[in-house]
Amino acid sequence: xxxxxxxxxxxxxxxxxxxxxxxxxxxxxxxxxxxxxxxxxxxxxxxxxxxxxxxxxxxxxxxxxxxxxxxxxxxxxxxxxxxxxxxxxxxxxxxx
Numbered sequence: 001x002x003x004x005x006x007x008x009x010x011x012x013x014x015x016x017x018x019x020x021x022x023x024x025x026x027x028x029x030x031x032x033x034x035x036x037x038x039x040x041x042x043x044x045x046x047x048x049x050x051x052x053x054x055x056x057x058x059x060x061x062x063x064x065x066x067x068x069x070x071x072x073x074x075x076x077x078x079x080x081x082x083x084x085x086x087x088x089x090x091x092x093x094x095x096x
Contacts, residue, residue, distance in 0.1 A: 048073055 033042035035051075043051075052071060060066040084090075 045073070052076070 033040075035043040035048050037043055037047075049072070052073060056066065056071045
């Protein structure tokens with residue numbers, strides 16, 4: 001008797017589908033990190049958020065609109081995607 005939940009389950013082993021041999025989706029990471037440390041390693045989310053908060057506070061001193069807004073890494077990602085989309089670069093938008 002088959003185990004519960006396994007009957008009828010099919011998984012593709014095609015590498016273009018991003019599924020590994022164990023049936024789990026593989027995370028695809030960029031080769032070069034967008035934000036890197038001095039040693040060239042990927043910055044952690046916390047480190048990116050801390051740097052962004054620091055520079056957001058500095059920019060808010062001279063720009064009144066930034067004093068009432070909260071800038072997050074997601075905000076930057078969304079703004080970049082919209083800028084690329086308006087420029088007609090759909091390939092780069094889908095890579096985000």
